[in-house]
Structures are given as structure tokens and as C-alpha cells.
Amino acid sequence: MNKRTVVVGGGLAGLSVAARLAKAGHDVTLLEKAPKLGGRAVTIPLKGFDFNFGAHAIYSRDSSYIRKLEKELQLNIGWVDFDPKKARYDLGHEMTEMPATLEGLFKTKVLPKGAVKARFAIEIVKTVCLLERGEEGVSIGEWLRRSGKHQQVQDLMLTLASSNFFTQEPERIPSTVFFKYYQRLFRTSKAVSYIAGGWGSLVSELERVIVENGSKVVTKAKIERVLFEQGRVVGVETSEGLFTGDEFVFAVPPKELAKIFEGTTLAASISPYLLHKPNNVLVYDIGLSKRIETPYTYIYDKQARVFMTDISAYTPCTPEGGQLIQAVAYLKSEEVGDREHAAIRKEAIERLFDKHLAGWREQLAAKRYTERAAAQEIKVEDDQQLMPVQFHACANAYFAGDWVQGVGQLSELSFSSGYEVGERILRKGNSGIVLLSRAV
């Protein structure tokens, strides 16, 4: 008999675990509470524009887990790589190249010419060669202060981290996480990429693999409760009835986990992660009926810490002749939910639009504005820890998502934690007996 695995949550993490196990011959049932798959990477059509509600870009796709999945599952995804020549930092008084490539570093005015640029290049080499690793319990802000590195080199390192970690306070990133992240990113030749056809095409591909391999996707199935017997999960209760299985993957955020595991063996293990704050951002995406030509597809306002991307320059997502711009403002945890502050950040984005997209208000056909979108369910700052993929208290429950330990940040955590969960279940083999070696 094929092993029966129940996957709860149809976001990128749940979908990728389910697709991988289905392809390996498991009998998988994926349960998603929403009518549509994708979770925070869902694509919603609005007046002819395809708005990606969450994820925008993939960082270092050449070394990412999505690439492993793409190969193993033979996913049909088209990639469109970000063009660094069309990206600029807006410094207020002038625009300058991003130091995303050697050429960009040579040209950028974020650093003064000469020795300081050379020092920054040396920092890149030291990071890649693992000569810098940070220290447990020390933030990158503190670590840099102690290091005595040139102030502008410190500033640039924090500016990069602000974009990659989607944070207003990059100095609070743990130094060890910072260096681990850049050891990978500085090696990449594909720093930022977009998905042709948007994230919806990836979601559809993962769903295709699940279904084509004989497994099942059930939407509008909200898990209310988990059933335990002798320390093992034996089933999950949903509005659609009871689903039983051998292995259970929970790819739903901590606040949902707390509800469904209430009163069970795992409740105490999960509860510390409820105290950790998510990384919320303000999102302001606009659909324009007529394209407004701009020389740049990505602009980062360094002072205001907001960015805009012309996503329609990379992939078709608008009605004929239209344009779709995505803009995000990073927030400090204490700013989340503060309406006055949100209004100020919204204005900062509008000022960026006014400056670089003259006449956008007249062309505005559709928009998506939210003051609070979870870019990551547990923010990587201070002592906030990501959840493990498994707890000692239960041998057949696994966890995946961007709140779970893995490689990278944002959706990379969903893919990498999902991949690890898949590995653990596959190592157990189809019989339910744990295989001690992959060669067995």
C-alpha cells in the first residue's frame, strides 16, 4: 500500500511538499481552506490585471530550492531575470546604479570612488570565503559597529539587507543569519528573477504534478482540529469531514497551528512561536490602463525604504497596453497597525510614483492597497526563532512554511523547509518503517 500523507495548507510550502511526495508515489491529500490555491502567493485577477498578492521575485534562483523542485518535478516554469542595468537607487537628489554586479559597484554613487569601493568588494570576498560568520546572539548592526568597518561600507551592507529581508530595521537581523544569507547570495549569477506568467503559473504547475500523479487537492477544506492517538496524529477534522493518514504535514502559519493543536501533545511545543512577530509590509500595487515609459524597472528609495517594480516589463499581466507596478514599504514591528504611520508610508510610495511615473493618477485603472501583508510569518530579528520542521513530541507531524527553519528568507524558507519535510518522509519509505540510509 502506498503511504498516505495528508498535507494541510495549499500555499507554496504545502504545494511543494505535496507535489514531491505525489511524484514519489505517495497517496497525498492536500487540504486548503481557501477556494483557491497559492496562499500568500495567490494571483488575483482584477479588471484584467493579474495582481500577485504576495511573492514578487525569487532571489538567487540558481542555488535555490525552487530550482531543485523544478528539475525533480519537471515543472514548466519560465524565468525572467532582473536586469540590473534597469535598476536604480533613488538617493533623493540623484539616481544611481545598484551595486548588484561588479559593473554596478564600479558605477554606483552609494559609495565614494576608490578605496571604499575596494573595501566593500573585499567584504564580499570575505563573506563568500566564510571568513565572516557573525556571532550567535549578536545583531548585524552591533557586529558591524564592533568591526570598525568603514561607515559607508556598513551602511551599504544594511541597505542590501533591507531589500533582501524586506525590513525597515536591517540592523536587527542576527549576524549569523546575515552572513549565511549573503554567503549564498553573493555567489549567485541570478540575484533576482521573476516568473513568466506570474506566481499563478508556478502554483498551477505544482497542482498539475499532484493531480497527474494520482493525488488529491481539496479546497474550501478548513482544518479545525487534529486527532491524536498514542502520541501520533491519526487524522484531521475539516468542514468536509475527517481525513486520516500515516504522515501529516502542517503548512499553515503558527496562529493557525495553535488553534488546531489546542489541547494536544504538541500545543506546548508550538506555543513559543506564537509570541514571535511576523514581518509585515505595506503594499500598494497599481494597474495603469496606459503604459508610462520609464527607463527603470526597479527603483529603491533609499531614504524612505520603499521600492517599486514594473512587473509588467518582465511578464505579461495587464490588459493590452497597460502597466502593473508593485510597490512595498517596509515597516518596523511597532509601526504595524498604526494608521497614521501607514498614511505617511503610503504618501512616500505616491511620491515615488509621482517622481518616476508622471501622470499615473490619470491612468489608474485598478489598485491593491493593504497596510499589513505578512511577507514572512516570523520576522528574522533579535531572538525570534523559526520553528523546527519536526518536534520530538510527535514522530509523524511535520511543519513547513516561511516560519520554519530552512535556507534563505521569504518564500525560499517555504520551499526549503518543504523540501526537508519531503526528505524526512521519503527516508521513512513507503512502509512506514524508517530507513536508516538512502541506499537501503
Ligand SMILES: Cc1cc2nc3c(=O)[nH]c(=O)nc-3n(C[C@H](O)[C@H](O)[C@H](O)COP(=O)(O)OP(=O)(O)OC[C@H]3O[C@@H](n4cnc5c(N)ncnc54)[C@H](O)[C@@H]3O)c2cc1C
Ligand atoms: C507583499 C508580499 C511580498 C512578497 N514578496 C516576496 C518576494 O519578492 N520573494 C519571496 O521569495 N517571497 C516574497 N513574499 C513571501 C511569500 O509570499 C511567502 O513567503 C510565501 O508565499 C509563503 O508560503 P507558505 O506556503 O509558506 O505560507 P502561506 O502562503 O501562508 O500558506 C499557508 C496556507 O495554509 C492555508 N490555511 C491556513 N489555515 C488553514 C486551515 N486551518 N486549514 C486549511 N488550510 C489552512 C492558507 O489559506 C494558505 O493557503 C512576499 C509576501 C508578501 C505578502
